[in-house]
Amino acid sequence: MTTDNRQMWGDLGIDLERHDALLNALLPIYKEFYLSQRNRPKGMEFFDFVVGDIHGIRVQELRQHAMNGGKVVATYCVFVPEEIVLAADAIPVGLCAGTQFSVPIAEEVLPRNTCALIKSSFGFKLGRICPYVQTSHLVVGETTCDGKKKMFEILGEYQPVYIMEVPNKKTQASHDLWRGEVMAFKEVIERLTGNEVVADKLAQATKLVNDRRRALQRLYNTRKARPVPISGKDAMLVTQVSFYDDVARCVQQVNGLCDEVEGRIAAGEGVFPPDTPRILISGSPMAIPNWKLHHILETAGAAVVCEESCTGTRYFSDLVPEDGGTVERQLGNIADRYMQIHCACFTPNDERLDDIVRLTREYQVDGVVHYNLQFCHTYANEAVKVARVLAKEGIPLLRIETDYSDEDAGQLRTRVDAFLEMIRKCSVLD
Ligand code: BJ8
16 A cells, blocks of 8 residues: 555545545455465456455556546446447446445445345445545436435435436337437446547447456356366456456457466366356446355355346446447447346336246356345345256256345355255255
């Protein structure tokens, strides 16, 4: 932690005492969860550095951009089209919302029976402990779930907020509504930056964001191998970091990591033995630094091989067509691609069920853990259908409802142990 960083955080209005406490809590957890893993790919060193310097160089870069007259646009949801932000020479940054640290601060204002992701993100702003939100000129919210939607109204009292209306159905009228929202967002970003979104720049930005999607798809494809060449914890960290790192740098680092990991596959090398139970996690997103469930599973003898979530496949699965054309046409393509994100806020959302079944096959999964943040009603209710469809497929399911605290870690560990035991017994009987 350098004096320059402290100066920068002070200038950003950070509560330094709280911020010190956050970093002092976070870094030992990272060491325990991540650095204790054996046989990690060397390419993870970059991501270790990024976490070790979590509020350092990247914040400096954003600040420099702002000092040069550029804008920083913060987001909380994978529905916000980053292509448009980048095309206007602004920088999109996905905000952290994955720590218990900021939850009690948020509970001074928000109802306690709100999901931890919402409370964590709001607490970061209220407690002035996140330099990313302090650096941003605009927070873009969305009307996905009720809790978020209403939190954004209150957040707007502290920070400029713009809310995109995400429809709740997938009808033609919903598609039209969303296309209109994407067009309106372009105008908001143009007004914020003073830069017009022109066709060439939008095509370049689309290619760049697609490159990141392709790199993450490539990384996830390596996890289909047996033995799995990278831990679930590491793979998820890569995705989490990609939400706020520079997009081009991230593409380069992820592809470099993939070169190495693909080499491991060719050499038959893995991080866990080949007979390790393979788990798909499906459900609510896991924003950085939420590593709790992965850590419990992988220290209990499982390998997390895929996440069907917005910090997993929903983030990068589909590409935007890169065939260019007018701004209007490209925005239409962007809108259509984002409507393929199967968030539980949609009704019906059967495509997500199809995705889960398909992923269990592609990743040769032995069991699914449905991860539900407490008080997240959309995913909790959708879990009923997930359970039915997996029962039909004969795939074991463990439903977990939790928050960011450590209070239930012991109980979760017991349930995970029993689940893995059951999977092992089933595979012996097969
Ligand atoms: S597209 S999943 S990132 S909304 S966990 S805040 S749903 S109560 S995060 Fe999400 Fe966009 Fe959907 Fe993805 Fe509400 Fe549930 Fe909390 Fe959630």
